[in-house]
Amino acid sequence: MNISLERRYQDRLEQFSARHVFLVDLAMVLGLMGCTALGATLTMPGAGPPDHDKTATALMGVACLVLLKHRTHPRTAVVVAGACTVTAVGLGYLVTPLLLAPVMAALYWLAAQTDRKVTRIHGLSTLLAVTLAAVFSGSMNHVSLLLRTIGPIFWLMLPLAAGKMTQLRRAYLRSLQARAEHAERTREEEARLRVTEERVRIARELHDVVAHHMALANAQAGTAAHLALTSPEQSQKILTDLTGTTSSALRELKATLGLLRDDDAPSSLGLEPSPGLSRLPELVSACESAGLKVTVDTEGEPQPLSPGVDLTAYRIVQEALTNVTKHATAEAARILLTYTGSRLLITVSNDGPSKPEAARGRGFGVMGMRERALSIGGELCAGPRPQGGFEVTTALPLQPTVHLAEGTTA
Numbered sequence: 001m002n003i004s005l006e007r008r009y010q011d012r013l014e015q016f017s018a019r020h021v022f023l024v025d026l027a028m029v030l031g032l033m034g035c036t037a038l039g040a041t042l043t044m045p046g047a048g049p050p051d052h053d054k055t056a057t058a059l060m061g062v063a064c065l066v067l068l069k070h071r072t073h074p075r076t077a078v079v080v081a082g083a084c085t086v087t088a089v090g091l092g093y094l095v096t097p098l099l100l101a102p103v104m105a106a107l108y109w110l111a112a113q114t115d116r117k118v119t120r121i122h123g124l125s126t127l128l129a130v131t132l133a134a135v136f137s138g139s140m141n142h143v144s145l146l147l148r149t150i151g152p153i154f155w156l157m158l159p160l161a162a163g164k165m166t167q168l169r170r171a172y173l174r175s176l177q178a179r180a181e182h183a184e185r186t187r188e189e190e191a192r193l194r195v196t197e198e199r200v201r202i203a204r205e206l207h208d209v210v211a212h213h214m215a216l217a218n219a220q221a222g223t224a225a226h227l228a229l230t231s232p233e234q235s236q237k238i239l240t241d242l243t244g245t246t247s248s249a250l251r252e253l254k255a256t257l258g259l260l261r262d263d264d265a266p267s268s269l270g271l272e273p274s275p276g277l278s279r280l281p282e283l284v285s286a287c288e289s290a291g292l293k294v295t296v297d298t299e300g301e302p303q304p305l306s307p308g309v310d311l312t313a314y315r316i317v318q319e320a321l322t323n324v325t326k327h328a329t330a331e332a333a334r335i336l337l338t339y340t341g342s343r344l345l346i347t348v349s350n351d352g353p354s355k356p357e358a359a360r361g362r363g364f365g366v367m368g369m370r371e372r373a374l375s376i377g378g379e380l381c382a383g384p385r386p387q388g389g390f391e392v393t394t395a396l397p398l399q400p401t402v403h404l405a406e407g408t409t410a
Contacts (some may be wrong), residue, residue, distance in 0.1 A: 013373045021071070032101050036060035037215050039098025040088075050092035059084040063102035070109040075122055081106040082126035089133040095119035095148075096154050104131065104159045111163025112170075119160065204368045205315075215325045216245050219290035241289035248286070276310035280317065280335070287321050293332040294321065300339035309399050313346060314373045316380070320348035320392040327341045329353055330389065344396045369394070376400035 017024050040056050050056070063084035070077045081103040089095055095105070103126060103275040111119045113296025131152045135145065224238040286292040305313065317335060324333045340347040368383045369392065373380040385391045 022068075025070075026066050028105070029067055032064045032067065032105060033061065035098045035101040036064065039096050040093055042096050042098065044092050052091045052093075056088050056091065056093060059088050060099075060102065067102060067105055067109075070106060071113075074106070074110045074113050075118065076104040078103070078110045078122050078126055082129060084132045086129050087291055089130065089137050092137060095130075095134040095137065095152055100130070100152070100155050104155060107156060108159035108163040108166075111160045112166045113163075116164075119164065123156075123160050127132075127153060130156060167294070186306075188250070204371060208371075214249070215322045216286050216290045217242055217249070219292070219325050220245060223291050238289055241286070245286055245289070248282075275314045276307070277313055277317075277337070278310075279314065283314075283318060283321065284335075287325065287333070290325060291331065292321070292325055294335060295332070296335045296337070298337045298339075303339050303344075303398055305344065306399050309344070309376055309396055309398060312376055312378070313344060313371055313394075313396055315371045316346060316392070316394055320367050320382075323365050323392075324348075324350045324352075327354055327390075342398050344398060345393070346396065347391065347393045349385060349389060349391040351385070351387070353388065354384075354390065366388070366392075 020293075037057070037060070040053070040060065052292045063081040066077050066080040085100060085103045088099065093099060106125055107126065110122055114122075131149055134152045135148050137148075220238050220242040224242065227235040227238070280296055284296060287294045321333060324330055330350035332352075333348060333350040336347040336349075338343075340349075369382065370380045373394050373396060376396060377400060378394055380392070380394040382392045383390070
């Protein structure tokens with residue numbers, strides 16, 4: 001509690017000093033005048049004060065008043081205050097901290113506001129002048145030479161050291177503030193980068209979900225319309241499958257958008273898990289209802305995949321089949337899963353020619369598949385086959401080689 005009150009009063013004092021600079025400087029000057037007036041009356045035991053009261057008052061007054069310019073002209077303040085102090089000492093006034101108060105204050109502000117070279121030149125010159133005046137002053141004849149020298153040197157070195165410490169402290173605080181501002185900018189940039197990455201991730205996920213189901217729904221609706229008159233029963237079956245396709249699209253959209261909510265929110269409960277290769281039969285069945293026959297072959301011993309890799313593999317196969325439905329006239333496609341060592345090779349191919357509008361429509365799908373593969377340390381190639389058709393080949397690690405949140409649709 002006491003520390004809090006002390007800090008509060010200190011902050012208020014600093015704010016007042018910043019708003020009323022002249023009043024603070026004037027109060028300092030008046031205080032120094034009082035010190036010098038008292039210092040001019042001090043003498044050695046048994047000795048009387050010099051008979052130069054008016055001269056001493058004028059000198060010390062000038063030495064104090066010049067400090068009103070210490071913020072803008074610190075060197076001038078030191079020179080004037082030092083000259084007045086040396087003159088007063090030469091007139092026979094006793095060298096005491098009270099008499100040296102104006103020049104001590106000037107030296108403090110000099111050290112606090114200027115660089116080392118300026119402080120060294122003006123500070124040492126003033127110190128030497130005052131020390132020599134004290135050595136040859138008649139007011140200190142009863143004091144040894146050593147004490148005449150040590151006294152002024154000690155009292156004048158003290159404000160120089162204090163001023164330099166203040167300067168170093170201010171520089172340290174400025175560096176702390178600069179580092180804090182840099183850290184704040186870095187955090188903001190990192191936050192913006194994360195937001196951008198998340199936006200791209202969500203856009204890619206929505207593209208995969210919407211594009212796949214819309215392509216299937218379009219193909220199923222077209223096939224049903226074509227068979228409506230010639231084969232009503234088959235048309236009715238396709239329309240039933242169309243309902244399932246749209247329902248599946250809605251479920252996946254709900255699951256994808258639900259990930260944007262707070263995990264602690266009750267509405268996030270009950271979301272479906274991220275799809276994986278275990279749902280390939282559903283994907284194959286949906287494609288077949290749209291008129292595309294899909295075969296799935298597996299080579300090697302199937303091995304467990306991390307949730308991130310499993311999701312990536314499923315989405316790549318899904319997007320590849322979507323591209324076959326949208327951009328090719330093929331009636332069949334083949335999925336080959338090859339487990340070799342620590343990698344899974346996936347090949348999705350078809351032997352049908354491309355549709356005329358394929359050159360305009362293809363682009364984001366392949367780009368999204370490549371981004372998915374690269375995000376977990378895999379590779380992807382897509383292009384026409386020499387014997388005709390199109391092929392997508394990807395190699396994925398069984399465990400992601402870069403950070404990927406487990407179980408999320410990244």
